[in-house]
Every structure is written in C-alpha cells, then in structure tokens.
Amino acid sequence: MLKGKYLVFLSLLAIFFVNLASAQVKDTVLKPLDTTRAVPQKNIRIDSSSKRQDTTKVKYINPGKIAGRKAIFKSLIVPGWGQLYNNQLLRDKLNAKGEKTGHFWQKTYTLSKVGIIYGGFTLLTISYIDNRNNYKIFLKEATYRQLNPGKKENPDLIRYGDTNVTDAQAIYKRNTQIIIFSYVAVYGVQVIDAYVAARLNFFNIDDSVAMKIMPSLINSQNSMYGFNVMPALKVSLRF
Incomplete structure (x- = not known):
C-alpha cells in the first residue's frame, strides 16, 4: 500500500516536470518573420546626366592673348625681352597660304625698339649723373654761404x-626727380608696346582687305550755275 502511494507521488511529480519543461520550450520557440508586412524600400535613382561633361565642345584658345601675357612677363623681367619675343613671332608667322609673312622691315622695326629702349635708358643715366653732381656742388656752396x-667757397x-x-640747386634737384620719373615711364611704355605688338601679331589682315579711293559726284541742294551736283571722293573698304 505504501509502495503504491510512492508510485503515485512519483508519477505526479514526473508529470509536473514534463509539463514545466514543455512550457519553457514553447516560450523559447521564435515566431517566423512575416515578410509580407515588411516596409518596401524605395529605389533611389542616381541621375548622372547632370554630372556628364560635354566633351564635344572644345574651348577656344586665343593665341594672341597668350602671346600678350608672355610678352608682358618677359618685358617686366628684362626691358626689351618682350620686343625680342615679338621678333621671334614675326619670324614664325604664317599667312592663310602657309607662307611666312615676317618681312624685313617689320623685323628691323621691332629690333630697333630694343635699341631705342636701351638708348633712352643710357641717356637718362648720363643726365641723372650730371644733374646729381651739379646738385651736390650747388648744395655744398649754398650751405657754405x-x-x-x-664768403664764397x-x-x-x-x-x-x-x-x-639756391635756384640752381632747386633746378638740378627737380631735374633729378624728373629723370627718375622718366625711368619709370620708359619701363612702362616698353611693357605696353610689347603687349600690343604681341596681340597685333595674331590680328588677321590678309589680302582680302583693301581700300579704294575714286572720284565721284554727289547731289547738292544748292545749285550753282545750273548744276545740282558737286565733285567728291568715294572711299570703299573691302574686308
């Protein structure tokens, strides 16, 4: 009888632990993901057309502008260097037929500018030295008197x-200042001349440009001796 009670108790205890274990297993089972309710992601379209570069358009390069900058740079470093650069452009210049158009007189005129520039600097230097020496002489004499x-020294x-x-001292001092200003003026003029000449080297003037002057007659409102026309000159330009 006692053994039967123990068996019933053990059976009930075993059933209890089995039910407890099965409940824990159910709680730990993951529910399957419902993919039907997932939020759809929007496809982002990248418009690369705005970033595309049109390679068919070629940027225009102005050779005259480039040559002008080079001439300015060279003239700023060494006076007359820009004129020598322009002379080189004349030697390499070609016309529409592919022929060199740098004539002798154009080259001579361009090279003569270099001589004029340094001749001007030389004359200014001689004049500056002379006026400066005279200024010192008269300044010393004026100070002594x-x-x-x-008394006279x-x-x-x-x-x-x-x-x-005193007046001579002031004159020589003013002349010295004018000579210094002339140095700056000659330096600036040769820079501008080099730039303008470099740009004009690429200014296209071919054989199609022509000017024709011929006599003509024009109507006049004031008649004289019965004539209503007056003599004139007709100028025709062809480009």
Whole structure:
C-alpha cells in the first residue's frame, strides 16, 4: 500500500516536470518573420546626366592673348625681352597660304625698339649723373654761404649770387626727380608696346582687305550755275 502511494507521488511529480519543461520550450520557440508586412524600400535613382561633361565642345584658345601675357612677363623681367619675343613671332608667322609673312622691315622695326629702349635708358643715366653732381656742388656752396655770410667757397661759382646758387640747386634737384620719373615711364611704355605688338601679331589682315579711293559726284541742294551736283571722293573698304 505504501509502495503504491510512492508510485503515485512519483508519477505526479514526473508529470509536473514534463509539463514545466514543455512550457519553457514553447516560450523559447521564435515566431517566423512575416515578410509580407515588411516596409518596401524605395529605389533611389542616381541621375548622372547632370554630372556628364560635354566633351564635344572644345574651348577656344586665343593665341594672341597668350602671346600678350608672355610678352608682358618677359618685358617686366628684362626691358626689351618682350620686343625680342615679338621678333621671334614675326619670324614664325604664317599667312592663310602657309607662307611666312615676317618681312624685313617689320623685323628691323621691332629690333630697333630694343635699341631705342636701351638708348633712352643710357641717356637718362648720363643726365641723372650730371644733374646729381651739379646738385651736390650747388648744395655744398649754398650751405657754405648760409653758414658764412659774405664768403664764397667754390671759385667756379664766384659769379653766381646767393639767390642764383639756391635756384640752381632747386633746378638740378627737380631735374633729378624728373629723370627718375622718366625711368619709370620708359619701363612702362616698353611693357605696353610689347603687349600690343604681341596681340597685333595674331590680328588677321590678309589680302582680302583693301581700300579704294575714286572720284565721284554727289547731289547738292544748292545749285550753282545750273548744276545740282558737286565733285567728291568715294572711299570703299573691302574686308
């Protein structure tokens, strides 16, 4: 009888643990994902047409503008170098027929600019030295006469009065300043000349450009001696 009770108790205990284990297994089972309710992702379309570069369009390159910049750069470094560069452009210049058009007189004129530039600098330098020396002489004499009234130091300036010495000092000083300004002016002019000449080397003037002048008659409102026309000159330009 006692054994029967133990068997019933053990059976009930076994059933309890089995039910408990099955409940835990059900809780740990994952539910399958419902893919039908998933939020659809939008397809992003990348428009690459805006980033495409049109390679069919070729950018125009102005050779005259490039040559002008080179001429300016060379003239700023060394005066006259831009003119020598323009002379090289004349030697390599071709017309519409593929023939060289750099004539002798054009080359001579371009090279003569270099001589004019350095000739001008040379004359300005000589004039500057001369005026500067005279300025120092008259300045020294004026200072001596101011410190020693009635006395004269330089025998070559005895014939000059005190006022004349002071005026000569001011004149030579002003001449020195003008010469310095002339240096800057010559330097700037040669830079501008090199740029303009370089641009004009690529200015197309072929044989089709012509000018014709011929006599003609025009109607006049004021008649004289019964004639209503007046003589004139007719100018025709062809491009």
